[in-house]
Amino acid sequence: MKRRDWLSGAGALALPAWVRHASAADTPRFSLGLASGQPRPDGMVLWTRLTGPGLPDSVPVQWELAHDEGFTQIAARGVELAQTETAHSVHAEPGGLAAGRPWWYRFTALGDRSRAGRTRTAPDPGAEATLRFAIASCQRWEYGHYAAWRDITASEPDLIVFLGDYIYEYPLLANDPVRPISGGLVTTLDGYRDRYAQYRADPLLQAAHACAPWVMVWDDHEVENDYAAGVGGGLLGHSLGALLGDFGRRRAAAYQAYWEHMPFPKSARPTGDAMRIYGHLDWGRLARIQLLDNRQYRDPQVCPRPGRLVGSHTVSLKDCPALLDPRRSLLGAAQERWLAQNWSLDRPWNLVAQQTLMSRLSWTDPAQEPTYWTDGWDGYAPSRQRLLSAAAQRQVPGLVVLGGDVHAHYVSELKTSYDDPRSPVVGAEFCGTSISSRGPAQSRLDAALPLNPHLLYGNARHRGSVLFRLDARTLQADLRAVDRPREADSAVRSAARFVVEAGRPGPQRA
Ligand SMILES: [Fe+2]
Known part of the structure; x- marks a missing residue:
């Protein structure tokens, strides 16, 4: 047996009994995939969002970051709480890593393990790079x-x-759509969350x-076509008063869902509609x-x-x-x-x-x-x-x-x-x-x-x-x-x- 096979085999055996057990239950908790972002010389943000029925309000999610694709050499690990109030999203932020190299990461929660993702640290600020x-x-x-x-x-x-x-807020308007979109015109927090989840189900995007x-960065459709700061684009031709009245709340919901679904750090979490x-x-x-x-x-x-x-x-x-x-x-x-x-x-x-x-x-x-x-x-x-x-x-x-x-x-x-x-x-x-x-x-x-x-x-x-x-x-x-x-x-x-x-x-x- 090669060293790497042996180590990963040993890693699997070392999992707590409940993990191996619950894997057999096979409730997919990572059906939206995973993501990483905001690479710095010493770290980055690792993202996922738990899915599936019966999620408790607060779920511990283990993350691991490894030097290698086989996860034989773990560089960092930790636990984040995925909570109802942020759609069970996870924004883990490993630090203290070596600059300018690839890393592999994965998550474990409720007996399910995600696939592995590949990420990078940015090069050292003084380093030659391509x-x-x-x-x-x-x-x-x-x-x-x-x-x-x-x-x-x-x-x-x-x-x-x-x-x-990244998303479009529209209901299904297209003639001859390639695939259906559900949920109508998106204006609420739940609506934006569902729209992101629908896009994130695509295997090529994952x-x-x-x-x-x-x-x-975002443009207008993450909130509403043609919006400008505090003024909505008025797809349906509302009066200005109605637009101004509702738009702050709609923008806050859209920004919240955007942060929940993207690998931004916790410090970027929106406050209100900012x-x-x-x-x-x-x-x-x-x-x-x-x-x-x-x-x-x-x-x-x-x-x-x-x-x-x-x-x-x-x-x-x-x-x-x-x-x-x-x-x-x-x-x-x-x-x-x-x-x-x-x-x-x-x-x-x-x-x-x-x-x-x-x-x-x-x-x-x-x-x-x-x-x-x-x-x-x-x-x-x-x-x-x-x-x-x-x-x-x-x-x-x-x-x-x-x-x-x-x-x-x-x-x-x-x-x-x-x-x-x-x-x-x-x-x-x-x-x-x-x-x-x-x-x-x-x-x-x-x-x-x-x-x-x-x-x-x-x-x-x-x-x-x-x-x-x-x-x-x-x-x-x-x-x-x-x-x-x-x-x-x-x-x-x-x-x-x-x-x-x-x-x-x-x-x-x-
Ligand atoms: Fe566009």
């Missing part, structure tokens, strides 16, 4: 299967960066959570990853649709001069100030993980009369200008913005002025289409791209992701496209490849 990572967003359940997740898992990333729209640590998700993660001497929140603190969209009091619209600048009001912000004043001071000037790369397309996208000829979508950065152009000008002024190295939300792949040059063709390129942007949510018509993009020459690539035909490889000299981006989004076993291939070289802002075709 990073393989994926960006993903927008995984509307009823619109497709998750072949894009299978492709991400197969790439064996060090880190997965999720950019929002595998993606089990293969690497995640960092994540949860801080912006912050940063350092990956050795290689990169700082800024995580932004452009929903919780934004000013409401200007110039909503006729007959509506709130929400997004596509408007010409002539009809909506408020688009250029410098008092409005997408991030809120505090987050804008924080970001302006938080760039890493001694690392070659500054990655910005945020929700939506940052580059200007005018749907009509901007030399005649520009037309903008008010929910994205174009609805808050002075806020974008402040961010990019501050970064340019401080000569922030390797600025790369990562986005989602718009359900199309975009690759673009970031500029401090899109009106002046001589304005220098200050960074690169990659927008990562959607895991499964349907995209806009390609004909619209084909008409708009020539009007926006800083957009080097725009493709709404495919669901997918972007896979990146980063070292001190080069960022390689592989735009991944799902062939048949209605099928979980669809092939996934590269639609295009770009690179960014350190010291030379902006993307180039590979």
Whole structure:
């Protein structure tokens, strides 16, 4: 017998009798899988949520973190209480670990043991490092299967960066849904919990959570389409009074369920309808990853649709001069100030993980009369200008913005002025289409791209992701496209490849 087999055999025998006993009862307690996130040089967060009938109000859950896949060498273990008031979720936080290496973890509760997950510690802040990572967003359940997740898992990333729209709050509206969604329009804590549980039942999504640590930000659909800070998006066209009255409670319920289902630390647990998700993660001497929140603190969209009091619209600048009001912000004043001071000037790369397309996208000829979508950065152009000008002024190295939300792949040059063709390129942007949510018509993009020459690539035909490889000299981006989004076993291939070289802002075709 090999040493490893012998040790794991001995480990199994060493389990308390009740564990072996109850395993035979076979009530699956880990049917939502497990997850890890927020990797630091000395630890990370390990997540699960207990399921099944007859859960007591408070259940001890053992966790183990091992050096190896066979769990022959345990590095840390502990017990967390899974409780009714937080949906029996577990947020374990091992510390004191060695930096920059993989770890394996698993949970045991009520006689059931979870599968094993793989995670990582971030490299030591002073260490040379490389990073393989994926960006993903927008995984509307009823619109497709998750072949894009299978492709991400197969790439064996060090880190997965999720950019929002993890769930959609809608009832089943789709014509010709790929699979049913239950529960109607989600507005309550129980409703959000059920919606997360439904998404988390997907085996390809579970595998993606089990293969690497995640960092994540939310967008609007984790609460409600088009919401802006304290104002709901008003899907059903409520009066403003009704929206304002109910929305705080709805946002609090949504944020609570979001925290319960994601590998955030206990310290991030929301208080009322506030949860801080912006912050940063350092990956050795290689990169700082800024995580932004452009929903919780934004000013409401200007110039909503006729007959509506709130929400997004596509408007010409002539009809909506408020688009250029410098008092409005997408991030809120505090987050804008924080970001302006938080760039890493001694690392070659500054990655910005945020929700939506940052580059200007005018749907009509901007030399005649520009037309903008008010929910994205174009609805808050002075806020974008402040961010990019501050970064340019401080000569922030390797600025790369990562986005989602718009359900199309975009690759673009970031500029401090899109009106002046001589304005220098200050960074690169990659927008990562959607895991499964349907995209806009390609004909619209084909008409708009020539009007926006800083957009080097725009493709709404495919669901997918972007896979990146980063070292001190080069960022390689592989735009991944799902062939048949209605099928979980669809092939996934590269639609295009770009690179960014350190010291030379902006993307180039590979
Ligand atoms: Fe979306």
